Amino acid sequence: MKQSDTIEKILNAASELFAERGYSETSLRTITSAADVNLAAVNYHFGSKRALIKAVFSRYIGPFCVCLNDSLDAHQSKSGDELSVDSLINILFSSLFESLKISNANPEQFMRLLGLAYAQSQGFLRHSMIEEYGATYSRYMVLLKETMPNVDPVDFYWRLFFMMGATIFSLSSYESINGILKADFGRDSSMSEVVDLLIPSISGLLHGTSR
Amino acid sequence: MKQSDTIEKILNAASELFAERGYSETSLRTITSAADVNLAAVNYHFGSKRALIKAVFSRYIGPFCVCLNDSLDAHQSKSGDELSVDSLINILFSSLFESLKISNANPEQFMRLLGLAYAQSQGFLRHSMIEEYGATYSRYMVLLKETMPNVDPVDFYWRLFFMMGATIFSLSSYESINGILKADFGRDSSMSEVVDLLIPSISGLLHGTSR
């Protein structure tokens, strides 16, 4: 067994358990026994539980930022003109799924971890999240804002949070929502079907006019 | 000091602290010392921490369901014809704020508690929430669905979760979002301004067409 095996086993078990139960609700004993490693391994390899939480989080958000940045580079150099709202939203989601495919990870898990990070406003995760992906975040937001020059910036900012909420909330409950749908309508939706439904909804949300 | 004072003091302190930090992150000692009551008071009056969490939750969601039901009754008896999407959304939010006014409570606090309840998919709160407001929830959803007869029911259900996500996520972070806005644009939004922005956005989201 190599060194990296232990670290990876811990990260995998921790990702799953954190997403399932929450950070405080998951003890190191639960994680280490699920990962089949010694209790002390977490503190040895990561230093502390808090550092493990950050590591789990970074494993998702790091590759995502890289993918999004690359994708934005590609699209900006290709088409000299401005990007549209819908193409920017498409870029966002395709970057998300591309990064998840690379790290062989679960979209629902990532969304749950994101939701938990926001749920605790006091939490240290918000700060480390801003530090880690603040630049990519800003870049994307500026581009999106440019597609809607007539919208008041404060209004626009609020609508962004509406968008984030719709995405994180629904995708992080993907499994349980699907369970309800299967019980009530006899059919469920694949993740990509949900995203295909989410994208035009977000577009409608960002424009936000009553009809 | 009457008996009910202790119970109320505990509920008030617990609401604030739970919304701020989360359920597991708030100890009974923190709550009781903030409420200025004895540590044993929680177990004496509520039985357990879990029961206190339920009680805090019910204090918000109970009156909200009553208000929403009453409001639906009033509108259905008044106008014989069907309600529109926008009027139903308006009813939802005005019921929310009416119930909060009655219980002299904070909308952001309620939204945070709601978000936390959803964040923990394993959590017992989801079950007790469905039991408590499942009937009102269903009634409202059926009415809303009737306003959009051409939309596939599964699609409609997903859009509802998009709507809930946008609402809960943004309103539960109202303070911190406003902090960012004030820093970046020099002005912030009142809660009712945000809701006025949210309502047409939700309308756009529910119809969900790209433009």
Added chain:
DNA sequence: GTATGTTCTAAATGATTGTTTGAAATTTAA
């Protein structure tokens, strides 16, 4: 093969958790 540095392991540490206890204080009822 020996030496060196890394990783693993079982056990213990001290702090914090929710909950219980039994007596004191207080309120209620007669």
Added chain:
DNA sequence: TTAAATTTCAAACAATCATTTAGAACATAC
């Protein structure tokens, strides 16, 4: 006023938590 019932209180309880420790096991390099 007296008796009964309710509520408060300080203290202790057992369980669990993250973290530390020191030695065993292991790998690597000379």
